[in-house]
Structures are given as structure tokens and as C-alpha cells.
Amino acid sequence: MTQSFDEMNGTGGELRSAYKIVKDWLEGTPPDLMRQRAREAEMLFRRIGITFAVYGDNQAEERIIPFDIVPRILTGGEWRAMSAGLEQRVRALNLFLADIYGPGEILKAGVIPPALIYQNTYFRPEMVGIKVPHGIYTPVCGIDIVRVDADTFYVLEDNLRTPSGVSYMLENREVTMRLFPDLFSEHTIEPVEQYPNELLATLQSLAPASAPREPTVVLLSPGPFNSAFYEHSFLADRLGVELVEGRDLFVLDDKVYMRTTEGPHQVDVIYRRLDDDFLDPLAFRPDSVLGVPGLISAYRAGNVAVANAMGTGVADDKAVYTYVPEIIRFYLGEEPILHNVPTWRCREPDSLAYVLDHLPELVVKMVSGSGGYGMLVGPTATKAEIEDFRAKLKSNPDEFIAQPTLALSTCPTFVGEGVAPRHVDLRPFVLAGSNGIRTVPGGLTRVALKEGSLVVNSSQGGGTKDTWVLVS
Amino acid sequence: MLLSRVAADLYWLARYVERAENTARLLDVASRLSSLPTTYAGSTNEWESAMTATGGNFLFDQRYDEANRRNVIDFLAFSRENPSSIASCLATARHSARSVRTAITREMWEVINDAWLELKRHSVDAMTPRQLAEFLAFVKDACLRLDGFAYRTMLRTDAHAFYNLGTFIERGDATARILDVKYHVLLPEGDTVGGGLDYFQWTSILRAASALTAYQWVFRDALRSWRVAELLTLRKELPRSIVNCSENTLWFLDKLANDYGRQGPAQRSARAYHASLANSSVEAIYREGLHEFLQRVIRENNAVGDAIEAQYLR
Known part of the structure; x- marks a missing residue:
């Protein structure tokens, strides 16, 4: 693997100007004080109860995601290019969803193989022909971005279902401001605290025409046992909307109501943090007790908006991901501003041949896999593993894509002994309402705390950082 | 709402x-x-x-x-x-x-x-x-x-009212139970508590209801069994007394009825329950029998709780 780009020190050790003050601060702060601040930060998170549940682990039934106290910094210019790319991408993906659940022009034009859509696990036949409120399928998106050098940001993954992490973006900022007010005042940093307000405006903009002027918005959560429950309650609180569970809602005459101390109250917009499968036992999984029977029928009748819409998973799976550049060109007639990680589709014979020739240097992923399951990391795999995978690839090439092993950028990170570079990614959040598409400057930076590790997932020892976008 | x-x-x-x-x-x-x-x-x-x-x-x-x-x-x-x-x-x-x-x-x-x-x-x-x-x-x-x-x-909204209803329903129940366990040592006559044994039994009841010093302040008198019973049941000054709990329960239910513009079975049952306590006397309690009285209190207090659940919480 080539040497990684460091966001503070570049590749050759030249200090990048955005990090000037932070570098001085890091060098001028004794490790003991850093350690103390790190402990204070952890205590703040634990007291506030910013925890996530780990399934099947009773002893530590709630953990906190490690927070790294060194902020990550993006310049205003970097952010402007990225956000333009994010908005473009989300605009195109919404047109794509409206198309595949409607006329299917992109399939007829031969841009994407129909089987990739219609045989996709996440394709929801129930959504075909439904008029989605204001044509917005994905009001809330989280797009995962990785950086490989000073100028190149790649989209790693689109999250168009129920992306989480935004509460960490907001709380990380709060904690950093509390711990390092001086450092903060020496920079001019774009705020992120308006996110809940923007989210509420986005959700309200989706309300059915029949809804009152101040529509009733609720956040639908699977409940306190869900790993992201903290985020659900945090957001409901900041939005000032009711945090509901499936049992709080019922459907009567194709309208959705919540049970309140003053009797039934009609609901106009549901921001759901519950997967498609569990939303409505009448439409999807009949054994789900988390959902609301009849919800889809009320949705179809146009009496309630659901964010995000059902069936958006078909646009964020790994196979469709490889087509997003074509999707952008097809619907917008524009060149993509943000690029995908170069990807070989093994379903195409030329690509397959290349991949088979270069297995030791590539990462090969199953189209339907997630969380690192069913994956080959060429550079670290044994000969036997590679040969094993070669056989799998040959027998079922459609199921795989391959990518080069990326040298993710690193950021200075406080680890036990001191400050050291660690690999990071970024999840900015994009909001799409009938009143436009917008982003909040920043996002959730995830950091792989283990030296050399590229795995940033919180379930595998990843942490988070506050992400600053400088105004300049 | x-x-x-x-x-x-x-x-x-x-x-x-x-x-x-x-x-x-x-x-x-x-x-x-x-x-x-x-x-x-x-x-x-x-x-x-x-x-x-x-x-x-x-x-x-x-x-x-x-x-x-x-x-x-x-x-x-x-x-x-x-x-x-x-x-x-x-x-x-x-x-x-x-x-x-x-x-x-x-x-x-x-x-x-x-x-x-x-x-x-x-x-x-x-x-x-x-x-x-x-x-x-x-x-x-x-x-x-x-x-x-x-x-x-x-905030003094309905959320605050429901929180307080939980407090006072539970507190009334607890006070009745604490007293009921010792009812057999409560003598019906107005006697001074005699002997070390009784004294400690009595003070234990008062302590359990956090009312030991309160007794002195309310009665300025040596411990008398019927006064202990009176303090824990009918004296409004004592925050944990049964009548204080029923009064607060009624107060928060009335506030809800006022906020929501609607009375219901919970208000009616709380009003009847509180009235029966407010109009009672320690003599009446002894006529009824302390144990019987306390059992009735526990039952009626629970009934108010059930009515609250039925009217608001389902």
C-alpha cells in the first residue's frame, strides 16, 4: 500500500495551513492535560447517556463510542466542492428511485440491467406506482466519503435508508466547545447546530396537502432496545416532536393516529428509524411487532408522509452504487462532481478478467454483503484464501465487485501515548425536502483507533471526531 | 397533549x-x-x-x-x-x-x-x-x-402532573402498608406508649414514614399510639400522610381535567376517595378498625390508580 495522505502533514511532512493552529496546540499541550481532557470528554458522554447498545452482550449492555478530542478540519473550499457533489448525487438518486418505481426509463435505455433492480432484495414491489409526497424518496441521507490525497474525495457508500450518526456530529461539537473554548475562538468554524431545525423544516415540507399548517411530525423508533435509541430520543427532543413506537400509532380509515392522553391525534409526517421490513406487518414482515398495521395503506392513500420512503435500499446497494455516475449523467446531463471509488463490476467479462489477474492487490466485496461480511482483502489475505475466493468469483461473478485497496487519509488522533495519525472517513448528512436539497457543513468523522487499521466501524473499535469546516 | x-x-x-x-x-x-x-x-x-x-x-x-x-x-x-x-x-x-x-x-x-x-x-x-x-x-x-x-x-405541563400522580399514588399506598404491618401493636385506647419495647416499635413506624421529628412538632406530646395513627393518616401537615397524598392526587387530576377541558372517572373516584379521608376522624377509624380502614385505603387508592390508567395511560 502506498503511503497515506495525512490531513495535517500532507504526504511529505509539509504542514497544511488549515491545521496550523491545531498543530501548535497539539505541540504546546502536555500529554497529561490531553489525557485529562479525554477523560472529561468520556465522562460527559457517559453522563449524558450517549450510548449505543451492543446486541447479545449483557455485561456491557450499553457502551459509548470513543470520542477523539483532536478535531478534524476541512477548508471552506473543500467543503463547497464536496457539498455540491453531495447535492447533485442526492438529486439524481431521487430521480432514479422515482423512475424505477415508475416508468423505468433508465432500464429501457439499457443503462442499468433490469435484473439488478427487479431481483434486488431491497426492491419493494409495493412501492411501484405509489405517488411519493413531492417526489422525495430520501429526505435524509448519509453519504460516506473517503479521502486519498489533497484533492481527491471518493464516495464509498450511499446510505439512503435510515442513516444514523448525526447525534454524534452534534454532541461532538458541543463537547469540543465545552472542553476547548480557546481553540474554538481562534478559528472561524461553520456551525452545525442548525441541523435539527433544517431537518424539521425538511420533514414538515413533506406533509400532505390536507395536513394543518403546522403538521404533526413524529419520530418512529423501534424502542429503547435498539442500538441507536439514544440518537432517536436525542433527535426527537431537538426537533420538539413526539418519539413514538409502533404501539403508539394506529391506522383508522387510512389515516395514522397516535394515542395520547387526550385521545387520538392525527399524524402527518413520520420520520421513521425503523427498517422497511418492520414498518407494517400487513405489507412486509407479518411477525413484526414494531410497526404499524395499515401504515402502507395510509401512505398509499396520501394521508401521511414517511421519511425515508420504503424501498430506497435498492439505490444504495453495492451493485447499483457502481452505476451512480451513469445515473447522474442520465437524469441530470451533468458530469459527477464527486467520484466513486474506482470499481470493477465482476458481472462484466473484461472486469472479471482484470480482477482475477490482480486479486492480491484488490478488495473484493459481495454485492449483498455489509459490515465486512463476505469480503476479500487481497493484500492481507493468504494464498489459500485468495484461491478460495477465485473459485467463488468464477462460479458467481454477478455477486461481486472489486476495488483497489485505498490508502485512506489520516488525521492526528490522541491515542494513549500521544498524538499519532489514524485513518478516517466522513459521513456528511444531506437533507432533501420539497423546499430543496441542503447540507450542514461538516458531518461525522469516524476514526480507526488501532494503528494502521482501516476499519472505522464503531462495532470494531472505531471512534469519532468533531469535524470542522472553516469559513474561509 | x-x-x-x-x-x-x-x-x-x-x-x-x-x-x-x-x-x-x-x-x-x-x-x-x-x-x-x-x-x-x-x-x-x-x-x-x-x-x-x-x-x-x-x-x-x-x-x-x-x-x-x-x-x-x-x-x-x-x-x-x-x-x-x-x-x-x-x-x-x-x-x-x-x-x-x-x-x-x-x-x-x-x-x-x-x-x-x-x-x-x-x-x-x-x-x-x-x-x-x-x-x-x-x-x-x-x-x-x-x-x-x-x-x-x-415544565408545569401534563408531563409534570403524571409524574406527580405516580409519586402520590405510590406514597399513599406505602404509608398505609407501613402502618398496617404494625396495626397489631397500636392500642385502641389513648394510652401513652408503655415500656421500651413499644416505644421502639412506634418510633420505627414514624421513622419509616420519615415522621419522627414531625410528630414532636405537630403534637408536642409524648408518643401516643392513636396520635401516631392520626399523624400518618389524617394530618395534612405531614407530607407522607394518606390524606396529603389523596389531596395531591386530586389536585393533579383536577389540573389535568382543567388543561384538557374534560373530567372523567379518575377525577370522580379521586374526589370521593379524598372526601372520605378529609371527612374522617381518628375516632371513626378506630370504630371501623385500623386494619380494616387501612385495607380500604389501599383498595381505594389502587382504584384511583386504575382509573388513571384507564383514562389516560392506555
């Missing part, structure tokens, strides 16, 4: 915290009495009567052979099989608090969450009398702080 489930969680959050505090008081009293020479404390098993006061006999007998110190502390403080143990109460309360984070204040959440984190550091096997006292002080302190934060930080 409040989600019914949220109102229910607030109501039960308050009930469970109140229950944890009452159980802590009962254990405190048992521990104090058991440390006295038998000439003062008598041969009654204080541990057993603490357990009986919580209404846990049936569950206890299924799990333990003997109502000794260790078993009762385990059952009332730590057992997760006993839904009313301090540990269960605090865990349930935290679960309720966590699922209604948006309806309580940050301060309230932090008290509950801290108590729950602290709880894990204690176990029955390490309970010397001193450690038990510290543990019980911690529990009472956490409950008081939650109450204090609810009073000082909650």
Missing part, C-alpha cells in the same frame, strides 16, 4: 422511584431495630416485618427458607426476581426514563442514570451494617434528588 405511553412511563418512573425510597426506609428501620437488645426491640422479627410491609411474602417464601437479615436484604435491595426490590425499581425507573428522555429534564435523567450506574457497585455479600447504611443513604439521596429536580426543573 402527551403520548399515552409517555404519560405511563412518567407515572411509573415516579412510582418505582418512590417505591425504592420507601423500601430503603423499611430496611433502615429493620436494621436499626435488629441492632437493639431484645429487651427493647422485642422478639418480633424486624426483617420479616419489613418484608411483609412491601407485600412481598408470597414471592419471598418461594425463594428463601428463612426471613433472616441476609435473605431479606437480598430480596428487598438486590434481587432482580423481586420486581419491587430497590435494584429492580431503579432499573425499571431508568428504563422508563430512558424511553421518555424527551419528557424529563437532563438533570432528572442524570440522577437516575447515575443511580443505576452506582447500583452495580453494591451486592448483598458485602453488606456490613455500615455498608448497608451507606447504601440506603445513597438510595434515599438519589430519590430525593430526583424529586427535587422534578420540582425545580420540569
Whole structure:
């Protein structure tokens, strides 16, 4: 693997100007004080109860995601290019969803193989022909971005279902401001605290025409046992909307109501943090007790908006991901501003041949896999593993894509002994309402705390950082 | 307007915290009495009567052979099989608090969450009398702080009313139970309490209701059994008296009816219950029989609770 780009020190050790003050601060702060601040930060998170549940682990039934106290910094210019790319991408993906659940022009034009859509696990036949409120399928998106050098940001993954992490973006900022007010005042940093307000405006903009002027918005959560429950309650609180569970809602005459101390109250917009499968036992999984029977029928009748819409998973799976550049060109007639990680589709014979020739240097992923399951990391795999995978690839090439092993950028990170570079990614959040598409400057930076590790997932020892976008 | 489930969680959050505090008081009293020479404390098993006061006999007998110190502390403080143990109460309360984070204040959440984190550091096997006292002080302190934060930080909306309804329904029930356990030592005549044994039994009741000094201030008199009963049932000055609880319950129900513009069965049953107490006298209670009176109070208080659930919480 080539040497990684460091966001503070570049590749050759030249200090990048955005990090000037932070570098001085890091060098001028004794490790003991850093350690103390790190402990204070952890205590703040634990007291506030910013925890996530780990399934099947009773002893530590709630953990906190490690927070790294060194902020990550993006310049205003970097952010402007990225956000333009994010908005473009989300605009195109919404047109794509409206198309595949409607006329299917992109399939007829031969841009994407129909089987990739219609045989996709996440394709929801129930959504075909439904008029989605204001044509917005994905009001809330989280797009995962990785950086490989000073100028190149790649989209790693689109999250168009129920992306989480935004509460960490907001709380990380709060904690950093509390711990390092001086450092903060020496920079001019774009705020992120308006996110809940923007989210509420986005959700309200989706309300059915029949809804009152101040529509009733609720956040639908699977409940306190869900790993992201903290985020659900945090957001409901900041939005000032009711945090509901499936049992709080019922459907009567194709309208959705919540049970309140003053009797039934009609609901106009549901921001759901519950997967498609569990939303409505009448439409999807009949054994789900988390959902609301009849919800889809009320949705179809146009009496309630659901964010995000059902069936958006078909646009964020790994196979469709490889087509997003074509999707952008097809619907917008524009060149993509943000690029995908170069990807070989093994379903195409030329690509397959290349991949088979270069297995030791590539990462090969199953189209339907997630969380690192069913994956080959060429550079670290044994000969036997590679040969094993070669056989799998040959027998079922459609199921795989391959990518080069990326040298993710690193950021200075406080680890036990001191400050050291660690690999990071970024999840900015994009909001799409009938009143436009917008982003909040920043996002959730995830950091792989283990030296050399590229795995940033919180379930595998990843942490988070506050992400600053400088105004300049 | 409040989600019914949220109102229910607030109501039960308050009930469970109140229950944890009452159980802590009962254990405190048992521990104090058991440390006295038998000439003062008598041969009654204080541990057993603490357990009986919580209404846990049936569950206890299924799990333990003997109502000794260790078993009762385990059952009332730590057992997760006993839904009313301090540990269960605090865990349930935290679960309720966590699922209604948006309806309580940050301060309230932090008290509950801290108590729950602290709880894990204690176990029955390490309970010397001193450690038990510290543990019980911690529990009472956490409950008081939650109450204090609810009073000082909650918006005076319906959420606050449901929280308080839980407190007062549970508190009225607890006071009636504490008194009922000792009803056999309450003499019907207006006698001064005689002898060391009686004296400590009486003060234990007052301590369990946090009313020992209050007695002196209200009556300025030596301990008399009927006055203890009067204090805990009919005196409005005492915050934990049954009539005080019924009055507060009615007050918060009336506030809800006013806010929502609608009266219902809960208001009617609370009004009748409170009127029967407010119009009663200690003589009438003795005519009815203290035990019979207390059993009726527990029943009617529960009926108000049921009516609240039916009207608002489902």
C-alpha cells in the first residue's frame, strides 16, 4: 500500500495551513492535560447517556463510542466542492428511485440491467406506482466519503435508508466547545447546530396537502432496545416532536393516529428509524411487532408522509452504487462532481478478467454483503484464501465487485501515548425536502483507533471526531 | 397533549422511584431495630416485618427458607426476581426514563442514570451494617434528588402532573402498608406508649414514614399510639400522610381535567376517595378498625390508580 495522505502533514511532512493552529496546540499541550481532557470528554458522554447498545452482550449492555478530542478540519473550499457533489448525487438518486418505481426509463435505455433492480432484495414491489409526497424518496441521507490525497474525495457508500450518526456530529461539537473554548475562538468554524431545525423544516415540507399548517411530525423508533435509541430520543427532543413506537400509532380509515392522553391525534409526517421490513406487518414482515398495521395503506392513500420512503435500499446497494455516475449523467446531463471509488463490476467479462489477474492487490466485496461480511482483502489475505475466493468469483461473478485497496487519509488522533495519525472517513448528512436539497457543513468523522487499521466501524473499535469546516 | 405511553412511563418512573425510597426506609428501620437488645426491640422479627410491609411474602417464601437479615436484604435491595426490590425499581425507573428522555429534564435523567450506574457497585455479600447504611443513604439521596429536580426543573405541563400522580399514588399506598404491618401493636385506647419495647416499635413506624421529628412538632406530646395513627393518616401537615397524598392526587387530576377541558372517572373516584379521608376522624377509624380502614385505603387508592390508567395511560 502506498503511503497515506495525512490531513495535517500532507504526504511529505509539509504542514497544511488549515491545521496550523491545531498543530501548535497539539505541540504546546502536555500529554497529561490531553489525557485529562479525554477523560472529561468520556465522562460527559457517559453522563449524558450517549450510548449505543451492543446486541447479545449483557455485561456491557450499553457502551459509548470513543470520542477523539483532536478535531478534524476541512477548508471552506473543500467543503463547497464536496457539498455540491453531495447535492447533485442526492438529486439524481431521487430521480432514479422515482423512475424505477415508475416508468423505468433508465432500464429501457439499457443503462442499468433490469435484473439488478427487479431481483434486488431491497426492491419493494409495493412501492411501484405509489405517488411519493413531492417526489422525495430520501429526505435524509448519509453519504460516506473517503479521502486519498489533497484533492481527491471518493464516495464509498450511499446510505439512503435510515442513516444514523448525526447525534454524534452534534454532541461532538458541543463537547469540543465545552472542553476547548480557546481553540474554538481562534478559528472561524461553520456551525452545525442548525441541523435539527433544517431537518424539521425538511420533514414538515413533506406533509400532505390536507395536513394543518403546522403538521404533526413524529419520530418512529423501534424502542429503547435498539442500538441507536439514544440518537432517536436525542433527535426527537431537538426537533420538539413526539418519539413514538409502533404501539403508539394506529391506522383508522387510512389515516395514522397516535394515542395520547387526550385521545387520538392525527399524524402527518413520520420520520421513521425503523427498517422497511418492520414498518407494517400487513405489507412486509407479518411477525413484526414494531410497526404499524395499515401504515402502507395510509401512505398509499396520501394521508401521511414517511421519511425515508420504503424501498430506497435498492439505490444504495453495492451493485447499483457502481452505476451512480451513469445515473447522474442520465437524469441530470451533468458530469459527477464527486467520484466513486474506482470499481470493477465482476458481472462484466473484461472486469472479471482484470480482477482475477490482480486479486492480491484488490478488495473484493459481495454485492449483498455489509459490515465486512463476505469480503476479500487481497493484500492481507493468504494464498489459500485468495484461491478460495477465485473459485467463488468464477462460479458467481454477478455477486461481486472489486476495488483497489485505498490508502485512506489520516488525521492526528490522541491515542494513549500521544498524538499519532489514524485513518478516517466522513459521513456528511444531506437533507432533501420539497423546499430543496441542503447540507450542514461538516458531518461525522469516524476514526480507526488501532494503528494502521482501516476499519472505522464503531462495532470494531472505531471512534469519532468533531469535524470542522472553516469559513474561509 | 402527551403520548399515552409517555404519560405511563412518567407515572411509573415516579412510582418505582418512590417505591425504592420507601423500601430503603423499611430496611433502615429493620436494621436499626435488629441492632437493639431484645429487651427493647422485642422478639418480633424486624426483617420479616419489613418484608411483609412491601407485600412481598408470597414471592419471598418461594425463594428463601428463612426471613433472616441476609435473605431479606437480598430480596428487598438486590434481587432482580423481586420486581419491587430497590435494584429492580431503579432499573425499571431508568428504563422508563430512558424511553421518555424527551419528557424529563437532563438533570432528572442524570440522577437516575447515575443511580443505576452506582447500583452495580453494591451486592448483598458485602453488606456490613455500615455498608448497608451507606447504601440506603445513597438510595434515599438519589430519590430525593430526583424529586427535587422534578420540582425545580420540569415544565408545569401534563408531563409534570403524571409524574406527580405516580409519586402520590405510590406514597399513599406505602404509608398505609407501613402502618398496617404494625396495626397489631397500636392500642385502641389513648394510652401513652408503655415500656421500651413499644416505644421502639412506634418510633420505627414514624421513622419509616420519615415522621419522627414531625410528630414532636405537630403534637408536642409524648408518643401516643392513636396520635401516631392520626399523624400518618389524617394530618395534612405531614407530607407522607394518606390524606396529603389523596389531596395531591386530586389536585393533579383536577389540573389535568382543567388543561384538557374534560373530567372523567379518575377525577370522580379521586374526589370521593379524598372526601372520605378529609371527612374522617381518628375516632371513626378506630370504630371501623385500623386494619380494616387501612385495607380500604389501599383498595381505594389502587382504584384511583386504575382509573388513571384507564383514562389516560392506555
